[in-house]
Amino acid sequence: MMHTLSAFVIFSLLVSNVRAQCGSLPANKAEKLEAQINCSMLTTVEILGELVNLVTQTKTCNSKLTFLSNELTKACKVIERQGKSEVDISRSDNASQTIRVDVTDGFGPCVDWLRGHCSELNAKVWCLRVGLWRVSHLNTTQDDLAEQRLFGTSLKIKRNEDNEEQRSRRSTRKIKRIAPSDITKPNTGYRIRKEYRTLTLSERKKYHDAVRELYEDETFSCFARVHRKGIELKGVHRGEAFLPWHRAFLALYEEALRQIDPDVSLPYWDSTIDDNMVAPSLSVMWDAEHMGTGRGKVNNSFAAFDTDTNPLIREIANGKGKLIKQEKIDEILQNCKMGDMFKKLEGIHNGVHRWVGGTMTGRLSASDPIFYMHHAFIDLIWEEFRKRQNSSACEFIDPGTDYPVFDDSDDIRPTPEDHMPNEKMDGMEFMLNKLGIENFWTKNWYGYAERPSCANNCGNSEDMVCDPENGVCVGMQAEDTGAVEDFQPAPEPVAMMMMDRGASVSCRTNPYHVSCPASAPAQRVEDRAAAFVHRDLPMPVNVAKIEDVVQNYKYREDETPPESEPVFFREELDNDCRTLDTAVYDIVTAMLKGKKIPSKNRYKNLK
Known part of the structure; x- marks a missing residue:
């Protein structure tokens, strides 16, 4: 009843003003509408639809309508230009203020939201403006009206109540x-x-x-x-x-x-x-x-x-x-x-x-x-x-x-x-x-x-850099890996026992695997990278910090509840083997080959 009474009160004010400004408006039409509204025979959307028609008639009667035409279209124009309903609604109030109103809400929720921000009358006038704009610009069909009668005007989702x-x-x-x-x-x-x-x-x-x-x-x-x-x-x-x-x-x-x-x-x-x-x-x-x-x-x-x-x-x-x-x-x-x-x-x-x-x-x-x-x-x-x-x-x-x-x-x-x-x-x-x-x-x-491309300097972004060797933009790494010089050849590792990364599938794909058999000192870049990862060679400080970041990631993962939704997207036949587990190994291998790894603090220009 609150919705219909509110609509009736403000509608009566508008009709009175229309009659004063344009005497040719049929009185019986206005009286009929008032009766329908008062008896809850029309939904709020239907009321607003009739108001749209009413405004159209008044405009044909009097192109200089000073109140109704101006006040009902003022907000609509601003909303149309801005794409949202943030407009100064204070008008006669002392303090000017801007309040956001959801144009998809019904008349009642709109008025409730504005109470306390402006006068009751201004709230009702404003919400009718919003409703007029909604009827004029949004799709409203019989299906909408039927569902509105079922659920009401508000579309707030109530997870605990709705199925x-x-x-x-x-x-x-x-x-x-x-x-x-x-x-x-x-x-x-x-x-x-x-x-x-x-x-x-x-x-x-x-x-x-x-x-x-x-x-x-x-x-x-x-x-x-x-x-x-x-x-x-x-x-x-x-x-x-x-x-x-x-x-x-x-x-x-x-x-x-x-x-x-x-x-x-x-x-x-x-x-x-x-x-x-x-x-x-x-x-x-x-x-x-x-x-x-x-x-x-x-x-x-x-x-x-x-x-x-x-x-x-x-x-x-x-x-x-x-x-x-x-x-x-x-x-x-x-x-x-x-x-x-x-x-x-x-x-x-x-x-x-x-x-x-x-x-x-x-x-x-x-x-x-x-x-x-x-x-x-x-x-x-x-x-x-x-x-x-x-x-x-x-x-x-x-x-x-x-x-x-x-x-x-x-x-x-x-x-x-x-x-x-x-x-x-x-x-x-x-x-x-x-x-x-x-x-x-x-x-x-x-x-x-x-x-982003090398031709446009990767969009002038601080989060990527051009790789001139390959002619592509490369994303910045969040953590600094240090300088390539940190991986200069170490003294002869004659007495060191290196991990043979080719010993098994698990050893080739997971540098953290600890069951790989020991073998002769490392000769290949990949072997030396594995030695760094397993700390058979001293790990540079910056790379060691990245290893800590990776481990923290994995701890976070262990504390995360499993995803309850079934997997929908199909798995690729050739998946990317550069996993989080291999990240440090991949970085060390690349740097041993002389590749610079751009990050926030280093190698912001690879030229």
Whole structure:
């Protein structure tokens, strides 16, 4: 009753003003609406819909309407420009203030939120403005109204009260409300996505803060549930809809971030830069200033993030999966038809999910913020492919119409029903699969900054450096390994008993293995590296510190609860053998060969 009475009180004030300003408004229409509202015959959304019609009529009567027209559209214009409802609502109050109101909330929750910040009347007027904007700009259908009658106007997720199906349905509804009514144009404007490590400190903080706020208001978890729902319905992965589905999904996630802070864009994680490292597991990507720990429960900006089943955990460089190699991208870009490449791109995408491990391996993988940055890079690769399609190299194929469909007559398996172009997107049923390949996404929604390369000084980032020998950007290591000179040949190790790393498979792959038989003094670089690791030769101080870091990682892992979600992403046939266990051995081997390891404090320029 509170909702209808509040709406009735303010509606009466508005109607009185309309009558005063425009005598031609039919009185019986206003009286009928008042009666319906007072008797709870209309939902809040339906009331607001009628108010929209009412405002339209008054504008045709009097183009100079000084109060209703100005006051009801003032906030709408600001919201439309900023993409969020942060506007000065004090007006007649003494103190000017800015209060954030969620435009997806109903009238009652909106008023409740504003009580104490401004006068009761201002709160009600403001919330009707927000409601008018919502009705005008967001998709509201009969399905929405039916579900609103079932669940109420608030979409807050109550984990202890709702079952999984209800949470899933609410999550879809919440994401739908983020989508603009005209899906071809975002409410928050065009944006450019940059490689994560090229963000300035201020940009990175803004991004982290927006993700944190998205998590705290449950929207982040809604996206994770929608992705899980899509996996369970089989229309998101292992098929033709993989790329278009995730393109639309990422765009709406980014839109949600920008409704919090319009200066934020979704960065991408170019994992080829980490693959170029000697020990990717020690990249700055996984320190506290960036994406948080790579082993165990995640700390830093994303500390205390959890899923519906577990805390957010990672297990990077675990011997399963692998990072993306540039040569694999080059192979994909040789194709001209989407049908010839989408499986290959999904395949290299799977490897990164397994390499990160933990939460990223299961159906709730979208509970890890790295998920969105990884998929943004996959989308970037697809966009590079689409640009090549629309060139002379591919005879100017229109990528916006190149949705692949296979039937029984083709040599490969037929397109699954859920992946057909005219099927609704699983988990985002308010869109069709084919919508995801249309050209408006990168024309109106977003674009990509140039990938870091030696030609652009690796994006002028302090977190990567150009390797002139190989012509690629290499990620910075978080810990300093010291100078190459620290590994100058030691005195003749005549009396030393070295470990023969070729004695067994375990000895070749795990330098910490203690059961390897003793043999003659080390001669090869690999043998000398093993001797350092086993402390048969004195380990340089900086490398010894890295060994301590690795051991601390492993302790954290031992204290982490096991991931309860089943593994979804398939394991690669040729996994990356540069694991966390081999990190020190790999570093020592490289440095014995004279390779410089760039870190925050050393070798910031390899030229």
